Amino acid sequence: ETGVTQxxxxxxxxxxxxxxxxxxxxxxxxxxxWYKQSAKKPLELMFVYNFKEQTENNSVPSRFSPExxxxxxxxxxxxxxQPEDSALYLCASSQASGANTDTQYFGPGTRLTVx
Amino acid sequence: xKEVEQNSGPLSVPEGAIASLNCTYSDRGSxxxxxxxxxxxxxxxxxxxxYSNGDKEDGRFTAQLNKASQYVSLLIRDSQPSDSATYLCAxxxxxxxxxxxxxxGKGTTLSxxx
Numbered sequence: 001e002t003g004v005t006q007x008x009x010x011x012x013x014x015x016x017x018x019x020x021x022x023x024x025x026x027x028x029x030x031x032x033x034w035y036k037q038s039a040k041k042p043l044e045l046m047f048v049y050n051f052k053e054q055t056e057n058n059s060v061p062s063r064f065s066p067e068x069x070x071x072x073x074x075x076x077x078x079x080x081x082q083p084e085d086s087a088l089y090l091c092a093s094s095q096a097s098g099a100n101t102d103t104q105y106f107g108p109g110t111r112l113t114v115x
Numbered sequence: 116x117k118e119v120e121q122n123s124g125p126l127s128v129p130e131g132a133i134a135s136l137n138c139t140y141s142d143r144g145s146x147x148x149x150x151x152x153x154x155x156x157x158x159x160x161x162x163x164x165x166y167s168n169g170d171k172e173d174g175r176f177t178a179q180l181n182k183a184s185q186y187v188s189l190l191i192r193d194s195q196p197s198d199s200a201t202y203l204c205a206x207x208x209x210x211x212x213x214x215x216x217x218x219x220g221k222g223t224t225l226s227x228x229x
Contacts, residue, residue, distance in 0.1 A: 033216075042119070043159070043203065043219035056216055090158055100147040100166040100207075104217060106158040 003027045004107035006091050012113045015081060021110045023074040023091030031096035032074040033104060034066060037088040049074060050096050081114045088112070117142045119206050121220035130229045134191040138204030138220055141185070148180060148187045149205040149217065159203055162189070194227045201225070 151159035
């Protein structure tokens, strides 16, 4: 778990709040990802950054705003969320080698509860 | 809509038995297949990946891939209670090679009884 860290680990927020999730990877990787994991649903890819450039936005509502200032850090800014946004938010990173073996490693996640 | 299907389970096996976890995928262009294990309340951890047809073994784990049938499986030999977890199958999306965008199945819950 120390390769990819996430803070905070738990977050409770009201629908009018603004908060940010932080992810940091210490693996020297070039790609970083945000996923959402809700109960009874598969992991949903939200955003992909390759070499700090956003390469995928999986039809995510604008109340989620990602930021990738460098290859090691990734943020997810949250504002005016809905109760249905309550979930486990997972960050992952990979080498982005372009090879079939490019493997993603996950952080511990942030458990988000929207009241 | 690209999909990855897994039987949600629970799959219950006695200690020492072989657990067989199955996964099918819809996109014929998919090239890489990953198995992750997720304990309750934890994040997914990689078990192994496979990209060539056939079997790939790593310790007690064997991944099997059949691209013609769009089927990938994970066998766990000599199952232990510590193997009790949810196993996630993930498939890459070919149009995004630099930076692997994965599609995950819902996962199969495995319970190994002692």
